Amino acid sequence: MTKFNENERKVIKFIQENPNEAIQNGISKLSKRLFVSSSSIFRISKKLGYDGFTDMVHSIKNEKDKDRNKSFGVSNTLNILDEKDIDTYIKYLTTNKIVIYGKDFSAIIGKYIQKRLFTLGINSHFIDCIDFNLFLETIGKEYDTMILISNTGECQDCLNLLENSNGRYKVISFTGKKKNTIANYSDVSFVFQGISTSDLIVKSPNPFYGNVILGFEELLKKV
Structure with missing residues (x-):
């Protein structure tokens, strides 16, 4: 050496x-x-x-x-997006009622997005419960678009929510890698650079969560 x-x-x-x-x-x-x-x-x-x-x-x-x-990774993601996807995203945000879900660290980002939409007068709700079926049969009936946040794009709770909702919602996803199951379910998918791991204890910095907030704010400029 x-x-x-x-x-x-x-x-x-x-x-x-x-x-x-x-x-x-x-x-x-x-x-x-x-x-x-x-x-x-x-x-x-x-x-x-x-x-x-x-x-x-x-x-x-x-x-x-x-x-x-x-x-x-934020600018790169926004630059390669199809304008049609951005237009669809804006349409969903401005004309629909939004329900949001994320687990663990993604829940923090989801709550931020919900509060940010609320300040703009957009009807939104963060799913803060374990019983998805109960939610879907009660409050969930009032909403028509779902935002999901998952670093890996393979969050099992998110996938369960998608499966149980039986296609009721238009789906917008924020994930950390290009090919993942949640993105496949999504009508509009945004991919922001992150560390692809399901382990909460990671020594290396994970830019995904900060990138989602920055990307979300950049997209809001287009609303």
Whole structure:
């Protein structure tokens, strides 16, 4: 394994955190700023497996940009959506009565969406009960569109709710991966980048829940 001394680690950290600045400064100005020789920076690039300084800083910048796009994912999702899907989504929100469901962390997002719709005067209700059949036979009869939130797109409670409702509702879903069962049931499906896991205890940051809120707010601008 390649080892780096303290000065080398300092250079690598600076470039990783400030790739644009490193590109603008060039190797000469960067060496003066970090108090290391240009030849030392060049050797670092070779030790990291790059052809040279320029190859190193541009590669690090590209990787950082990729990571940013993966973790955010909102703009990418909205940009690739069919305008027809967005129009359908807006129609459902503005003309129908909305019922919303999500489990665990998705429930927090669902409650946010419900309260946000309520402030806009849109008739909405978050399903906060265990007995889906009771809901469907009582309050559920008043609604005609359902919003489901699920990171994996395979939430069993969501699937049970869909099955028990027997196609009564128009379905809008927010999920974390392109191909999933809930999306297949949906009239309109939005996919926001997330970590595909059903485990609540995940060490890596999961951008899905934040992305759903950001994406939902961006879509509201179109209402």
